[in-house]
Structure formats: C-alpha cells, structure tokens
Amino acid sequence: MxxxxxxxxxxxxxxxxxxxxxxxxxxxxxxxxxxxxxxxxxxxxxxxxxxxxxxxxxxxxxxxxxxxxxxxxxxxxxxxxxxxxxxxxxxxxxxxxxxxxxxxxxxxxxxxxxxxxxxxxxxxxxxxxxxxxxxxxxxxxxxxxxxxxxxxxxxxxxxxxxxxxxxxxxxxxxxxxxxxxxxxxxxxxxxxxxxxxxxxxxxxxxLEHAVAITSVTGKPPGPTGARHPSIAPFETFHASDGLFVIAAGNDKLFEKLCLALMLPIADDPRFATNAARCENARLLKRLIEAVTLENTRSYWIQKLTAAGIPNAPIQNIDQVMHDPQIxxxxxxxxxxxxxxxxxxxxxxxxxxxxxxxxxxxxxxxxxxxxxxxxxxxxxxxx
Amino acid sequence: MxxxxxxxxxxxxxxxxxxxxxxxxxxxxxxxxxxxxxxxxxxxxxxxxxxxxxxxxxxxxxxxxxxxxxxxxxxxxxxxxxxxxxxxxxxxxxxxxxxxxxxxxxxxxxxxxxxxxxxxxxxxxxxxxxxxxxxxxxxxxxxxxxxxxxxxxxxxxxxxxxxxxxxxxxxxxxxxxxxxxxxxxxxxxxxxxxxxxxxxxxxxxxLEHAVAITSVTGKPPGPTGARHPSIAPFETFHASDGLFVIAAGNDKLFEKLCLALMLPIADDPRFATNAARCENARLLKRLIEAVTLENTRSYWIQKLTAAGIPNAPIQNIDQVMHDPQIxxxxxxxxxxxxxxxxxxxxxxxxxxxxxxxxxxxxxxxxxxxxxxxxxxxxxxxx
Missing domain, CATH: 3.40.50.10540 (Crotonobetainyl-coa:carnitine coa-transferase; domain 1)
Known part of the structure; x- marks a missing residue:
C-alpha cells in the first residue's frame, strides 16, 4: 500500500x-x-x-x-x-x-x-x-x-x-x-x-497541568526537579547505585507498589488517594527511598516490572539509540x-x-x- | 466555513x-x-x-x-x-x-x-x-x-x-x-x-541534535543547563536584576548583537562562525555578561528588540497567560x-x-x- x-x-x-x-x-x-x-x-x-x-x-x-x-x-x-x-x-x-x-x-x-x-x-x-x-x-x-x-x-x-x-x-x-x-x-x-x-x-x-494550577490557585507553579506536580509517586528515586524512575499513576498501582516494596502504607490516609499522596509527596519519597536504597537499580527495575509497576532507567542518548525496543x-x-x-x-x-x-x-x-x-x-x- | x-x-x-x-x-x-x-x-x-x-x-x-x-x-x-x-x-x-x-x-x-x-x-x-x-x-x-x-x-x-x-x-x-x-x-x-x-x-x-551528536562523536551529550549545545550565543544571560535570554542563531544576528552591546568581537576568529562560537561558548558568555550585567533586563530586552535580535524574558505561567501576544x-x-x-x-x-x-x-x-x-x-x- x-x-x-x-x-x-x-x-x-x-x-x-x-x-x-x-x-x-x-x-x-x-x-x-x-x-x-x-x-x-x-x-x-x-x-x-x-x-x-x-x-x-x-x-x-x-x-x-x-x-x-x-x-x-x-x-x-x-x-x-x-x-x-x-x-x-x-x-x-x-x-x-x-x-x-x-x-x-x-x-x-x-x-x-x-x-x-x-x-x-x-x-x-x-x-x-x-x-x-x-x-x-x-x-x-x-x-x-x-x-x-x-x-x-x-x-x-x-x-x-x-x-x-x-x-x-x-x-x-x-x-x-x-x-x-x-x-x-x-x-x-x-x-x-x-x-x-x-x-x-x-x-x-x-502546558496542561501548569495552566490548570495557575488558573485555579492563582499561583504559577515553579520547577519541581524530577517530580510531577499533580501525580505521586511519579519521580526519580535513589537505589543503592543511582537513580531510577517509579511512576505509580493511580491507587491500584500504588497498592501494588507498596506490596512490592513491603511498605504497609497503602491504607494510610496520608497516602490513600492521589491528592493525599501529592500533599505528602516529600514524606512519601523518603519512605520509599528508605526501601529502595537497600538494593540496586537493576534489582528494583526487575522487581517492579514483574509486579506490573511502571518504572524506568534514566538512559543517555547512546543507550536510547541501542535500546532493544527502539x-x-x-x-x-x-x-x-x-x-x-x-x-x-x-x-x-x-x-x-x-x-x-x-x-x-x-x-x-x-x-x-x-x-x-x-x-x-x-x-x-x- | x-x-x-x-x-x-x-x-x-x-x-x-x-x-x-x-x-x-x-x-x-x-x-x-x-x-x-x-x-x-x-x-x-x-x-x-x-x-x-x-x-x-x-x-x-x-x-x-x-x-x-x-x-x-x-x-x-x-x-x-x-x-x-x-x-x-x-x-x-x-x-x-x-x-x-x-x-x-x-x-x-x-x-x-x-x-x-x-x-x-x-x-x-x-x-x-x-x-x-x-x-x-x-x-x-x-x-x-x-x-x-x-x-x-x-x-x-x-x-x-x-x-x-x-x-x-x-x-x-x-x-x-x-x-x-x-x-x-x-x-x-x-x-x-x-x-x-x-x-x-x-x-x-x-531529540534532533542529540541524535546527531551521539551518532557522529560516539559521545552522548549531557545536560547543558540553559544553553543550546549546537548554537551560540543561545542561552540565558545575567542582567543586573536577573536572567533573560539572547538567541543569536546566525552570523548576521551575532554581528548585530556585538554592535548593540558595543562588544567588538564579531571578527575575532574565536567567534566568527557558529562552530567557533560553540567551541568558545563559555568565554563568549562571560564577555557578553560583562556588558549585560551593567543594565537591567528590561533595558536589554528593549534595546535588543529594537536592534532585531531575538531575546526574551523568562516568564512564569501566570505571565504567559496574560502575555498580550498570547x-x-x-x-x-x-x-x-x-x-x-x-x-x-x-x-x-x-x-x-x-x-x-x-x-x-x-x-x-x-x-x-x-x-x-x-x-x-x-x-x-x-
């Protein structure tokens, strides 16, 4: 054709x-x-x-x-x-x-x-x-x-x-x-x-979320490093040998993540909804890193992938250009x-x-x- | 219609x-x-x-x-x-x-x-x-x-x-x-x-330039802060009251910029071509900032705009949403x-x-x- x-x-x-x-x-x-x-x-x-x-x-x-x-x-x-x-x-x-x-x-x-x-x-x-x-x-x-x-x-x-x-x-x-x-x-x-x-x-x-935030709150958002401002957990985390990304974009994925990390906080009201997790994102990050720091990136990537939780290495351009999926x-x-x-x-x-x-x-x-x-x-x- | x-x-x-x-x-x-x-x-x-x-x-x-x-x-x-x-x-x-x-x-x-x-x-x-x-x-x-x-x-x-x-x-x-x-x-x-x-x-x-750089040099580029890696001058510069952007993307614009800044370097072989300017970008930035630090952002934005040189303030989302052009x-x-x-x-x-x-x-x-x-x-x- x-x-x-x-x-x-x-x-x-x-x-x-x-x-x-x-x-x-x-x-x-x-x-x-x-x-x-x-x-x-x-x-x-x-x-x-x-x-x-x-x-x-x-x-x-x-x-x-x-x-x-x-x-x-x-x-x-x-x-x-x-x-x-x-x-x-x-x-x-x-x-x-x-x-x-x-x-x-x-x-x-x-x-x-x-x-x-x-x-x-x-x-x-x-x-x-x-x-x-x-x-x-x-x-x-x-x-x-x-x-x-x-x-x-x-x-x-x-x-x-x-x-x-x-x-x-x-x-x-x-x-x-x-x-x-x-x-x-x-x-x-x-x-x-x-x-x-x-x-x-x-x-x-x-600019999607940034326009929404500015128009509703009157306060323009600033930079947030590696974190998404409206979803949590959705950012980089330290493993023992460097950074990788976890992106648990809804409650179900967050529950799975808690299970995979053996971190019993899925029912904690501070983390039970995405809105709550965004408000307590700094605390949440520390709780997660207290676990992820104990093993390597490749360990966690394999483990989270097996559990169906979106995650990723941070690849340089050479790695991207040799990525098997690419x-x-x-x-x-x-x-x-x-x-x-x-x-x-x-x-x-x-x-x-x-x-x-x-x-x-x-x-x-x-x-x-x-x-x-x-x-x-x-x-x-x- | x-x-x-x-x-x-x-x-x-x-x-x-x-x-x-x-x-x-x-x-x-x-x-x-x-x-x-x-x-x-x-x-x-x-x-x-x-x-x-x-x-x-x-x-x-x-x-x-x-x-x-x-x-x-x-x-x-x-x-x-x-x-x-x-x-x-x-x-x-x-x-x-x-x-x-x-x-x-x-x-x-x-x-x-x-x-x-x-x-x-x-x-x-x-x-x-x-x-x-x-x-x-x-x-x-x-x-x-x-x-x-x-x-x-x-x-x-x-x-x-x-x-x-x-x-x-x-x-x-x-x-x-x-x-x-x-x-x-x-x-x-x-x-x-x-x-x-x-x-x-x-x-x-x-990824345009990053793919080109990686495939030709074998070295993946890293982050370059606020600077474009293949064009110079094309980044943020300090004025006396904060940062603004100058983007002089070709030799003609660079000549105009030198004139507007009263900086007699347009014929200097270190800066005469874009390739040379990229190699000497750190030096070039300092020479330009030695001038721009002497006046405010709004002064330079007005002056460079009058001279036809692409420039910009760094706007937050609220400013963008109230930008007259927008x-x-x-x-x-x-x-x-x-x-x-x-x-x-x-x-x-x-x-x-x-x-x-x-x-x-x-x-x-x-x-x-x-x-x-x-x-x-x-x-x-x-």
Whole structure:
C-alpha cells in the first residue's frame, strides 16, 4: 500500500528547525519535499555542528530525503522558476517573518487567488497576528517567554532549557497537523487553506497541568526537579547505585507498589488517594527511598516490572539509540549518501501505519542546489 | 466555513493524557468526541488536583467539549451499545496495553473486517510490537528511558524532568498526525488504517541534535543547563536584576548583537562562525555578561528588540497567560459549565486556519456518563 501522502508535492521555503521538522514528517508520510534555499549559504543549519566529512549531521538529521534548489526570490529568472514550482505544488511551507512573503508578491492572498488548491503553511515565532507578529524568535526565546523554562529545573536554582528544542519542534508538529487537516478538507472542498502557527502559542498549548494550577490557585507553579506536580509517586528515586524512575499513576498501582516494596502504607490516609499522596509527596519519597536504597537499580527495575509497576532507567542518548525496543520499532534509521552508502543515522518515523512500509533508511540530505537539474527537468514534464 | 473535521465522530477510549490530548486536538479541529469511560471511576485524571467546585481542573483542561458515556466492555448490554457506537464512528482511539482490545474482541483485525472505513488510533507506552510492547508506562517512564532527562538540567547535578508532560503530549500529537494522515488517505482509498504510536518512539523522534551528536562523536551529550549545545550565543544571560535570554542563531544576528552591546568581537576568529562560537561558548558568555550585567533586563530586552535580535524574558505561567501576544492570538480560552458560565480556562487551539472561526470558549468537560441520554438518542436516529 502506498504511503498516505504519496504523490503530493511540498515546496519548502523553511529553514532551521520548526519548518524543516514539519516537512520531514510530511516526507516520512510519503510526500515529495523540494527545499527552496537561499543561494550561496542555504539553510543556516548547514553550518551547525557536529560535522562528518564536512557535512552537518544536524542538517542531515532533519533534511534527509528532501531535494534542494537554490532560488533568489528577488531575481526575475528564479522567480519564474519558483512560480512554476508553486503551480505544481500541493503545499507551500514558509517560516519567514510575517510580511516577507507579501513583499515578494507571494503572500497567501496572492498565491491563493492564483492557485486556489494550494495549502499554505506558515510557522513563525509569534504568528501572523498580534502586537509582536514581526518580532524574530528562536527556540530559546519561546521556551523562556512561553513558560516551560519556569517549570523545568530544580526549585531555588536557575531555570534550565528543555534539552530537546521543543520550542521549534512542537510548533513544527502543529504545522504538520494543520497541513494534514487542510489536506483532508481540500479533498471535500477543493480549496486550500492557510495555516498560521506561532511557536509561542505552541508552547502554551503543551502546558496542561501548569495552566490548570495557575488558573485555579492563582499561583504559577515553579520547577519541581524530577517530580510531577499533580501525580505521586511519579519521580526519580535513589537505589543503592543511582537513580531510577517509579511512576505509580493511580491507587491500584500504588497498592501494588507498596506490596512490592513491603511498605504497609497503602491504607494510610496520608497516602490513600492521589491528592493525599501529592500533599505528602516529600514524606512519601523518603519512605520509599528508605526501601529502595537497600538494593540496586537493576534489582528494583526487575522487581517492579514483574509486579506490573511502571518504572524506568534514566538512559543517555547512546543507550536510547541501542535500546532493544527502539531498535525493534525501527526508530533508528540510516541516512544514505548519493552513492547509497550509510552516511548518518537519524530518528525513524514514530507514526506506524498498518499496511505501509516502515522504511529503515532515508535518502540523502541534499547538497545546496544539488537537485536543480532534476527539478527543472521535472518541471519541463520529463 | 466549517471546521475541517466537522461531521466526523471520534470514539475515544483513552484516558490520562496522551490519548485525550490527541482527541482534544481533533475536537478543536471540529470533530465530535465521545469519551467511553470505565463505569464508577472513569478517567484517572478526574482525581488529579487542582480542583474547583469538586472538579479537576486538570481533567477539564484536556477534556473540554467532549461527551461521556460509561460502558463496561465486558457486559453484554454495554457491548451492544459500544458496537452501535463503533458503527457510527469514523475514528476509534485507545490507549490500553497491547492485547487488551483483542481480548475484548475489539482488536484492529476484528473491527477493521466489520467496519472497513474505521480508523483505529492506538497510543501505548512502547507500541504494539517489540519485546516491551506489553509493559506499562507513564510520562516519567519515557522521559527517563527515552533520553530527554539525560540532556535536561545542569551538568553535574541530578537529571530533571521536562516540566510539561512531553512524554505523553508528543505521543498524543503524533497520534493526531497519524489519524489526520489516515483521514486523508481514506478519502481516496475508502479504507481506514491502524495507527500505532509508542510514547518511547515519540521521545526519540524529538531529540534532533542529540541524535546527531551521539551518532557522529560516539559521545552522548549531557545536560547543558540553559544553553543550546549546537548554537551560540543561545542561552540565558545575567542582567543586573536577573536572567533573560539572547538567541543569536546566525552570523548576521551575532554581528548585530556585538554592535548593540558595543562588544567588538564579531571578527575575532574565536567567534566568527557558529562552530567557533560553540567551541568558545563559555568565554563568549562571560564577555557578553560583562556588558549585560551593567543594565537591567528590561533595558536589554528593549534595546535588543529594537536592534532585531531575538531575546526574551523568562516568564512564569501566570505571565504567559496574560502575555498580550498570547491574548491577541486567542490562546487562553474559557471552558464553560453546563449552564454556559465560565468554569475553567484552558489553552486555546494553536492551529489557526484561514476562514475557520477560532472559538474563544469551549463546551464543558463532561461528567462521568453525563451524556448517556443524548448519545443513546443519537444512536436511535433522533
């Protein structure tokens, strides 16, 4: 069975991470992605470390399998090429600051009147409306302004960023969602739509419990280290040789945990409900650690797993990339070079779809302007 | 123009966060979501603090606008009702452990042969395949095992969790994407598909630079506090009255920053490229802070904003919820009670679509089994 987006063409003017992450998802779902880059330098991430054989592994991790053509959208010839590409595209993606596409004559209104089926996906720091629409942003900017830094880290210490660039990535994921919804809609209406994603909006959208707490109590939560603020026990615990995680998210699991630890507190009113356990979380942690400190992580992980209690080691990235479950799920894929040899590895596609092949390799990350010839031939109808 | 998913029915057997987050997105895009809950207790998050008038704000933040019916899928009568619901549904979502739906007689193979257009979305801790498929998981488990904790926090200190539950939320977002792709596919093939999302897979999928670094250098990165490991300057800096963020993600922005700070180092070979700046990030931070410490956060935010350099305050959740840009984008919405009065607030829909109304309120979060009557009448064709 072909991939769900097979046959669709994405014209991708985005750079850095949020937009390219969205087009990577669309490519993983079967779309053909043509990256339109600035002549001379191309996507900024081509210069981001680490490098292998002079090429950025960072760039490769996000841009594998895409084609590249360098176009100066202010030059007459290149504009003509660009417009021929738009005419063939189902989806155009851009992450310029609001107004830039309009100045080029390629704003949503212009494109939509010429190409009514075109879907236009934009991702920007703050969105295309509102007082700060034109301000520039990067991941760190929206992690800070969007609140996630204020709830990440240890109480009483400086805030830290989330180690993954969720300021970009979550916005890219919402862009992909919006584009997919518009594709479904277009099947029935025959018309494209504009999707306007703001990185700042996207940060607020993932704060769930923090929004609930702030709106009900009036007090914004602070960072809680490794502990979930609304569920207990749900955090790291010390074993004799280091930390591991126990996550007993409901009363039944807590009872099982007490049994496994031989800790007779399941009926104690201080711990009988999740709400009570949250109020007495500090005490609960000490009672549990008084037991877990007496044995190793692997002892407890084996014991709690056998008892059906969610738990985990804290793995570094190398361990994750060699985790048997991750490998069994084809979540580490090879990125090939132009000669079909393995050049990089990248994360696989987490969207597993019945009947659709889950490929274990990806095409190369493109050289800047590296696919100009084939793209022009395709436009000429070869 | 109607919302893109108007007219679609989602039968939602999921509970806690990942699945309900996905169905919230589908509801925000216009689908009708019917929550099928366990009789007696319902969704675990109904007991999660904080509470307002006895109801969980956490539950309301994720389940607004959904309907609820309590069904015991092992009882004959309720099974009949459930099967009538499946027959009317476009999408079924579940987050049981793999095998549970099969035991009930409602696995993908069974349902798909009876209802070939049905889309089946599953989200589980580790996915429906692989050695750990049947193990239970929660957010903390996959944040730990999936690697993000190993790169979040301060070097040399204990790892911390990401303050937002991205273990659940990112998986829920991939589930929504998979369902949307399957909807598009169904328009052309007439057949539904099964989507199998693993929370662990989803964590690996967002690690971008960390995967690149580990695969190229063989050394997994550790936590870097508030600094991005592959871009510099891109972190928090001290002003005279506290921390703020500067994110100068390319050479041009770095030049502008040097100018704004009157720091003549843009041509210094130690800082001339992003790669060089990353190598000398500690020195660079000190040179910049030697300047920024001389004035306040608001002074620098104003000055850098005027110069077009991405920067940000570090806002707490209350500040985010009152941020003028967030309010202008309709990103804080009211959740109404059954009488149409404001009961809670929740994050708005970050997917802004041209021509589609961006509602500023949401229907109530359902009482357990609170919509049984209307759902049964709807099944009877009223």
């Amino acid at each position: 072909p991939q769900p987006l097979a046959g669709l063409v994405v014209l991708d003017l985005t750079h850095v991470l949020a937009g390219p992450f969205a087009s990577m998802t669309l490519a993983d779902l079967g779309a053909r992605v043509i990256k339109v880059e600035r002549p001379g330098t191309g996507d900024d991430t081509r210069t981001f470390p680490p490098f292998k054989s002079g090429k950025s592994a960072y760039f490769a991790a996000i841009n594998h399998g895409k084609a590249s053509i360098a176009l100066d959208l202010k030059a007459e010839d290149d504009r003509a090429t660009f417009e021929r590409l738009v005419a063939r595209a189902d989806i155009i993606l851009e992450n310029y600051r609001p107004g830039v596409m309009e100045k080029l004559g390629y704003g949503w209104d212009d494109l939509s009147s010429r190409f009514p089926r075109l879907i236009y996906g934009a991702v920007s720091g703050f969105g295309h409306t509102g007082p700060d629409a034109k301000r520039p942003a990067y991941d760190m900017v929206v992690q800070a302004r969007g609140g996630v830094m204020s709830i990440t880290g240890e109480a009483g210490r400086e805030p830290v960023r989330v180690g993954a660039s969720i300021g970009d990535i979550v916005a890219g994921m919402y862009l992909a969602q919006g584009v997919l919804a518009a594709l479904y809609d277009r099947e029935r209406t025959g018309r494209g739509r504009k999707i306007d994603i703001s990185m700042l909006d996207s940060q607020l959208a993932i 490998l069994a799920r084809n979540m580490v894929v090879d990125v090939l070079d132009r000669n079909g040899r393995k050049a990089f590895v990248a994360a696989g596609n987490p969207i597993k779809i019945s009947g659709v092949e889950d490929r274990s390799s990806r095409g190369p990350a493109p050289d800047l302007d590296g696919n100009r010839g084939e793209i022009l031939r395709w436009l000429d109808g070869e | 109607p919302q893109p998913l108007a007219g679609l029915v989602v039968l939602d057997l999921t509970h806690v966060l990942a699945g309900p987050f996905a169905s919230m997105t589908l509801a925000d895009l216009g689908a009708r979501v019917i929550k099928v809950e366990r009789p007696g207790t319902g969704d675990d998050t109904r007991t999660f603090p904080p509470f307002k008038s006895g109801k969980s704000a956490y539950f309301a933040a994720i389940n607004h606008g959904k309907a609820s019916i309590a069904l015991d899928l092992k009882a004959e009568d309720d099974r009949a009702t459930f099967e009538r619901l499946v027959a009317r549904a476009d999408i079924i979502l579940e987050n049981y452990r793999p095998g549970v739906m099969e035991k009930l007689g409602y696995g993908w193979d069974d349902l798909s042969s009876r209802f070939p257009r049905l889309i089946y979305g599953a989200v589980s801790g580790f996915g429906h395949t692989g050695p750990d498929a049947k193990r239970p998981a929660y957010d903390m488990v996959v944040q730990a095992r999936g690697g993000v904790m190993s790169i979040t926090g301060e070097a040399g200190r204990e790892p911390v969790r990401v303050g937002a539950s991205i273990g659940d939320i990112v998986a829920g977002m991939y589930l929504a994407q998979g369902v949307l792709a399957a909807l598009y596919d169904r328009e052309r093939t007439g057949r539904g598909r099964k989507i199998d999302i693993s929370m662990l897979d989803s964590q690996l999928a967002i 309010l202008a984008r309709n990103m804080v919405v009211d959740v109404l009670d059954r009488n149409g009065r404001k009961a809670f607030v929740a994050a708005g829909n970050p997917i802004k679509i041209s021509g589609v109304e961006d509602r500023s309120s949401r229907g109530p979060a359902p009482d357990l089994d609170g919509n049984r009557g209307e759902i049964l009448r709807w099944l009877d064709g009223e």
